[in-house]
């Protein structure tokens with residue numbers, strides 16, 4: 365099917381040469397060659413089955429990606445405004461589609477008296493991104509309570525997979541190339557203490573105290589190396605506030621990089637490399653990035 369034909373037959377929106385600045389939390393980066401926002405899961409299936417281009421990149425809320433200034437070749441499929449169904453099943457099981465916001469998942473599970481995902485209340489990503497990153501904080505991570513996921517491939521074919529089929533690590537999941545998350549099923553505990561809202565309130569307060577919430581960032585840029593905190597390592601070198609172009613290291617939390625309106629993706633990448641070089645020179649520790657780099661440099 366040709367592009368015009370696909371355009372006529374989808375219910376969502378496909379556009380060409382779309383700036384990705386509004387689709388990531390740093391507000392930087394170039395354009396997507398094609399940018400598709402599916403209407404629902406069937407629309408996504410139809411699109412993938414008929415759009416014959418490879419090089420598909422999925423984006424959720426763009427809260428853990430550095431999109432380079434040269435943009436992304438191929439098609440970006442953005443789930444930020446779609447795939448938001450959920451279903452309360454029996455025996456503590458609940459399913460969410462991949463476009464669902466992590467913050468809302470914390471609220472909805474709490475309201476249903478299900479406990480175990482309260483920690484997601486301050487993670488500004490989508491479920492799809494959280495599964496891809498194995499997002500976590502306050503001692504929890506998103507895969508802990510997953511029983512099954514549904515994947516879609518580049519041909520639009522859906523497959524259900526059990527958790528045990530995945531190799532899950534710290535901020536990492538091994539996912540076969542060309543497969544993407546569209547849904548997850550969680551098994552949660554009944555909250556007999558009825559204290560999920562209290563837990564959520566405490567987590568959010570703690571974040572506000574320690575992190576530069578509300579400023580453009582991607583959260584923690586680096587993973588914590590074994591036996592160390594990336595933030596402490598950076599702070600110990602006196603780098604808080606250090607700036608390259610429109611990007612600076614947060615004065616509140618040294619593992620956060622904040623972008624201002626003039627920042628380019630290249631400023632942020634240079635600052636990341638500078639931090640890695642300094643920490644390696646002074647501490648002999650390599651800081652691996654948590655944030656994912658996508659697209660091309662100019």
Ligand SMILES: Cc1cc2nc3c(=O)[nH]c(=O)nc-3n(C[C@H](O)[C@H](O)[C@H](O)COP(=O)(O)OP(=O)(O)OC[C@H]3O[C@@H](n4cnc5c(N)ncnc54)[C@H](O)[C@@H]3O)c2cc1C
Nearest residue numbers: 424425426427428489490492493494496499500501545583
């Ligand atoms: C202020 C702030 C605080 C944060 N706090 C935390 C925290 O406490 N803990 C934590 O772990 N993270 C944290 N993050 C990082 C981020 O919010 C999480 O990693 C989040 O889960 C990413 O989701 P996303 O939808 O934004 O993913 P994106 O940034 O859109 O994508 C991230 C990666 O996942 C891939 N991806 C996206 N959707 C899919 C899909 N459906 N299928 C397959 N791959 C997909 C993308 O291609 C990319 O490689 C924070 C970020 C910010 C800005």
